[in-house]
Amino acid sequence: SQQGEEDPQALSIQEGENATMNCSYKTSINNLQWYRQNSGRGLVHLILIRSNEREKHSGRLRVTLDTSKKSSSLLITASRAADTASYFCAGTYNNNDMRFGAGTRLTVKP
Amino acid sequence: EAGVVQSPRYKIIEKKQPVAFWCNPISGHNTLYWYLQNLGQGPELLIRYENEEAVDDSQLPKDRFSAERLKGVDSTLKIQPAELGDSAVYLCASSLPNYNEQFFGPGTRLTVL
Numbered sequence: 001s002q003q004g005e006e007d008p009q010a011l012s013i014q015e016g017e018n019a020t021m022n023c024s025y026k027t028s029i030n031n032l033q034w035y036r037q038n039s040g041r042g043l044v045h046l047i048l049i050r051s052n053e054r055e056k057h058s059g060r061l062r063v064t065l066d067t068s069k070k071s072s073s074l075l076i077t078a079s080r081a082a083d084t085a086s087y088f089c090a091g092t093y094n095n096n097d098m099r100f101g102a103g104t105r106l107t108v109k110p
Numbered sequence: 111e112a113g114v115v116q117s118p119r120y121k122i123i124e125k126k127q128p129v130a131f132w133c134n135p136i137s138g139h140n141t142l143y144w145y146l147q148n149l150g151q152g153p154e155l156l157i158r159y160e161n162e163e164a165v166d167d168s169q170l171p172k173d174r175f176s177a178e179r180l181k182g183v184d185s186t187l188k189i190q191p192a193e194l195g196d197s198a199v200y201l202c203a204s205s206l207p208n209y210n211e212q213f214f215g216p217g218t219r220l221t222v223l
Binding site for chain 1: 114150151152153154155158166201203210211212213214215216217
């Protein structure tokens with residue numbers, strides 16, 4: 001069963017705009033990761049944020065984590081057409097179990 | 111360095127037939143995962159191996175699904191017999207010990223007719 005939920009389910013923006021995706025989870029986590037999946041491909045790891053961190057940056061990516069609200073957000077700045085993909089959050093729980101959400105399908109129009 | 115290799119990439123079978131998927135993880139990755147991904151959904155864990163040992167198979171439908179990881183390297187996932195509802199993408203992933211980042215293969219898309 002899936003432990004996380006992303007919203008929105010789908011997001012369509014123009015190239016150059018920022019894209020924000022949110023993730024909520026149900027029980028306490030050790031860390032939370034974000035992955036990207038291009039159509040017909042496997043998932044690619046983007047960034048990991050630990051439960052004692054609040055914000056993390058990697059290039060054009062910014063991830064925040066609010067453990068009190070059991071939520072995380074992924075911000076992609078200055079989006080490009082190549083960012084078009086599905087984005088998944090995944091929480092890692094105490095037994096090293098990792099559970100994915102249903103994903104946000106991002107479309108960046110050139 | 112080669113990534114996670116899966117074969118076949120696509121498989122079409124009739125219901126009640128058996129099917130098997132193969133995965134070769136990244137060299138040195140002792141943790142191996144099999145996931146099922148339905149269209150428009152995130153991956154759902156089927157089984158996780160630490161070396162040869164299946165440490166989490168609670169989501170594996172054991173009446174028809176089986177998996178093995180002999181010698182702690184390659185792994186196979188089998189379905190026998192396949193049902194229409196098994197149509198999905200089967201993903202394999204691997205990771206280093208005590209390291210959460212997972213590396214995914216391209217998946218096998220199974221269609222059961």
